[in-house]
Amino acid sequence: MRCLRRRSITVFLFSVVFLTAVVMLIIRDTESSYAVEDILKLGKKVYEQRCLICHGKDGDGKGLVGVLRRTELSGRTIETLPRDFTIGVFRFRSTPTGCLPTDEDLLKIIDHGIKRSFMPSHKKELTLEEKKAVISYIKTFSERWEEEEPCDPIPVKKPPWVGSPSSIEKGKRVYKDMKCWECHGYEGRGDGPKAEKLKDDWGKRIWPFDFTTGELKRGTSPENIYITFTTGLDGTGMPSYEDSLSEEDRWHLVSYTLKLMGMVGKKKE
Amino acid sequence: MYSRFYLSVLLISGLVLITFLVFATYRELNPEWKKYQLEYRDLLIKNAPNEAARKKARSIKIEHQQIYIKPLKKVDRCMNCHRGVDDPLMKDAKVPHKLHSGDYLKKHPVSKFGCTLCHYGQGRATNKKDAHGKGRDTHWDYPLIPFKYIQSSCAKCHDYLFLKDNGGEMVVEGERLFREKGCRGCHKLNGVGGDLGKPLDIIGSQPIAYFPMKYVVGERNTYNWLKQHFLDPRKIVPGSEMRVFLSEKEADLLTTYTLTLRAEEMPRQFRAIRYTTPVPKDGESLYKMYCVACHGNGKISAYDEILKRTIPAIMNPAFLKIADDKNLERIIKEGRKGTPMTSWKRTAAGLRDEEIRNIIKFITKDRPDERPEPFDYKRFVTDTKHGKELFNVRCALCHGKDGKGGKDHLGLNLRNPAVQKFVDPEFLAMTIRDGRKGTPMPAFGKTGVGLSDQDIADLVAYIRSFSDKGKK
Amino acid sequence: MSDKNPEKGEVSRRDFLGLAAIGTAVLSALGVLAGVLRIFKPDVHFEESKKFKIGKPEQFPVGTVKKFDDKKLFVFSDEDGFYAITAVCQHLGCIVYKTDWGFQCPCHGSKYDQMGNVIGGPAPRGLPWFKIEQLVDGSLVVDASKEVPKGTKYIYV
């Protein structure tokens, strides 16, 4: 009698454990199985609400807004086109040149926008899921995302001496030797001899950055400048100097750039 | 008592006194200019043609050479040192004795015009430093004018038509530039012009202290300030909103012209005005004079980093299509409060009605013929809440969440009371529906994003409701 | 000073000192005085230049008698040239006026003939003539600072 009750208890316990396990399994299964198209749907919705106007229905950058113009302090007017996602070439990556950006890169852009290019910040407008979703939706525009894997981000470690006068001097020499002035001009005003006939991969006229006019599109911090030198801006005339310059030289160049932008070495008034 | 002490004090101080009297007398008897006049006399004696002349040269007095121009109450003592300035014998002497270059003195005898009338500098001074007015410690506001700007002095008495072919081209060119760079879009001259910048009526004769000289390179005087400011306004006055992009040459021209804008009035007998320059009244020149500085050729609209806003393309066909003359005239006359666009009516910036009409005629010269299909806003019952939702997803990207536009936003400030006041819902609705071709403003109508007229009406209603909020 | 002082050397030394001191004092006083007087003499005069245009020769056809009131001057032109005679009476500086026989001073009745020689009244000397030159642009210039002997006329060719 007593033993019978004991058995029934064990059976009961066992069955409970089993059932819960099954349920758990089922639940997990369903979750994983529904995810993808849901996410894509969400991404599409967000995309059509926020991105479509500029980046176009099928992500080819041919939105209704079209070309965006901006007159800089020096009086030159530059034109910006919304990014074309179909080719899958991205400028602002943390990954080596030719690579795809990591999701973090894209997230960063969505969060902070792109300075001086009217790509607004969506930090507050969107929830994290929506951002993730829209990223994955964007990935559907180009095959590259199936074929390739994003490479690993390039490590950035800022040496203490960046911005020091000596470093600025060295950077100046680098600036001269690497012919940066051919596009960016002798005083970094973006008016170099080659600046006139610069085209990007889409065949659109582009303008070298004028260091005196304001912040970098990627955001002005020594790290960002360094990344730009290292990864280059794919699709533009700005190559990667990862191979042609030692890391130290790149940092020197950073200091000189900061100098050009008037962020270091300025006399206190 | 103590007599020896006091006597020795008396003796010593007496001697000191005498010494200093002697010193002072010596200093007074040998001023700087005397040296030059002696040199001049020697030169005269040296290259005197005949004995009589030599005798005459020997007998010339070494004394103050003062030119007093009564009608101007002007005193020039430059000839204390430059005594040979009107002496043909001094043709190939060297400065300061050299004869004045060119044949200006034939028409402008020194005895009548003096020197500082054209060259500036301190006429009363009798030593080089003060007379040339170089350096801050001379405390003189009008130092010697650099030769490249000297033509500005001609315009004191001569008119442009005369100057054009009598060696005053820089002034004339400068005046043309002044008209075509649209300086008067922001600066008043003779009471006409915008009021973003300072009036320019007497800018050329302002004292040095008037200009912020902090960032000026080289000698701190009006001439350098003007030129360097023309070349890079934001370097001389940080944060300046002046939109002017000039070459070195143009900067010189404009500086020369600006220096002719002076307070002092020349007395009649000095002025040689023969003709008056015709001021162009046609739309194009007026547009250049007042609008071009900001609106450029008016075809493209671009975000401007200097004014921190997008400058509307006022000659864009899509815009002209829905904006009729009445609209334009109202905008020009009332201006847009809170934007650089000032009110241009007679009582404000001082444009006459027919001038404004000319400008409008010029702006609208390539307005497309076909009229836009009317939207007829009245027929809708609008729902502001729905409009707000639409606004947040559609418009907020460019016009900002609050519709204020502003820095790094493409869209204009929809909350601007002027916009709220003068832009009627019909106009808004049509703009939203058809967009602005050639500007970032897309067409939200069926053709584009696919908003129904109802949606658009709701949007308009929401935008209109800003002003009510403003009222509350 | 005191002649009653017994200690002679004392006195003489003090006297010498006193004399020297007083001497310098007087000397410096004279110097200061001279300076003060010199200060009163002006080194420049605020007057317009004595040289001035009177116009082109064509404006003075033969037989003209033109009076320049502001310059106090008569300008004549006859067959053998132009000449300028001052209108300032040499007696006490009144302004003479032209009569058919010469010049008459209203103040104290001095009389001058056509050439400006005195023919009556208190005037000590005749009216001086002034130099006339011609500028490059052809206009005539009178130099009131240069006197010329009576009868010298500027011949215009």
Place this chain on the structure above:
Amino acid sequence: MGEVNQSGIAKFLNNIRSLKKSFLGSFLRSGKPTSDKSRAAVMFNNFFLHIQGVKTHINTLRPTYTFGFGLISLYLLIIVVISGVLLMVYYNPSVTEAYNKIKDLKYVVFGGNLLRNIHKWSGEGMIIFVLLHMARVFYTGSYKKGREFNWVIGIVLLILMFGMNLSGYMLPWDQLAYWALLIVANIINSPKEITDSLGITQYFDIGGFFKELFLGGTNPTQESLTRVYLLHIWLLPMFLFLFLGIHFWRIRKDGGLTRPDTFERKDSDVYYVNPPEKTGGIFPTYKTYGLMELARGRTPAVDKDVENTVLSWPNLLIAELAIFVLTLAGVIAYAYFVDAPFKEPANPLIPENPAKAPWYFLGLQELLSYSAFMGGVGLPGLALLGLALIPYLDREEDRVGIWFTNRQGVTVALQSFIIGTIVVIGILAFVVNFGWFRNWWPNVPQILITLINPGNIWVGFMIVYSLFVIKKTGSTRMGAIALFTMFLVSYVIFTAMGTYFRGPNWDFFWSKSQWPIH
């Protein structure tokens, strides 16, 4: 020529013959000063000399006693007047011409620049020496008993002298002049601060009234220049000379300069005084006559120590002459090297930055920067009143004429000097570092600042401290010394502050080289 029967012609000829003698005789009545009698006679016969006593106490002549400060001030005044008259030859008080005239003075008038410098520097030198003179008079206790009123007159003279310096500062009509004029006008206007906070300005605008009197308008114009000129060349000098006359007359009547009467005699120093037995000598040793000697009170001459007095002629006169030449030489030497400041033409639209008053008022301007009314009217008025009252509040009469009265006086002076220096600098440091009410509570009522500001606090401290000294030493004289010392200290330090350490926008700078360029 007593003969009655002489012919008229002969008399006439005689007169002609004796013309020289009689003329000179009438000119210098007492003849050549050879004897003591004649020396004395010179002194009281001569209009210019009779203001001084016939005899002078030896201590009065001792250079280290008075240092001749008062005398130097007088001579500077004479120099100022003469040079001023000369300047008037070329100056012209018109807003269009004044500036040019000064330029001409500099460039084309023989010695004009030197002349202007002399005028300027002797005028400002007066300020220094008058203050020194004042200090001397104070520390020797010469304001006591009988001389009180002369001290008060001295204060009046001080004010007048400041007024003359100030009005002169404005005549060149350059930027300095114009903005100084404006500042002064607004100082005059500063009672508005009180009337405003009392809310009675529209009924009783005392400040505005006087400002208008001073400027002849609301802004410096031709009217103002005319008025300032009038003040400078006529009104103020007139009163100055009036009171100066009284000042000297009082000195004489109050018994000459104070001095210690004791004196150890050195024969070689003194001119020989006639022995009493020689009749005709007019000074019997046992007695002198009030009329000839200095009359009243404790004078050197009544019934005592004739030995310690010497004849004013030549002793005193030599001394005065020597000091005069010394002064003149000093002024000219200084004027030879240092030019009087002269800047751009006055420009009502572009203020000097910093717009500073003349240096001798920069102390006031420092106070002004706390509260216009207190700095401009309140505290100066208080200070002057206090100074004027000193002789009536301290009536101790012992040891008049001794520097610092006694050893205690020296210590008190030293102490108060040190303490004063520390406290003043402390206050300034505090204000420079932490600001004042306005910087802490932006909308604090003005009246509060007017009542409580560093200036007032300092004055309060002075008063409290001197009262404390009086209590401690039990002597009003000591209190007076403490008060006066602190007054001098603060005047000097505040002036130095305003002159050297205040730059554009009245900010603090360690040196002029740190001023932001404009």
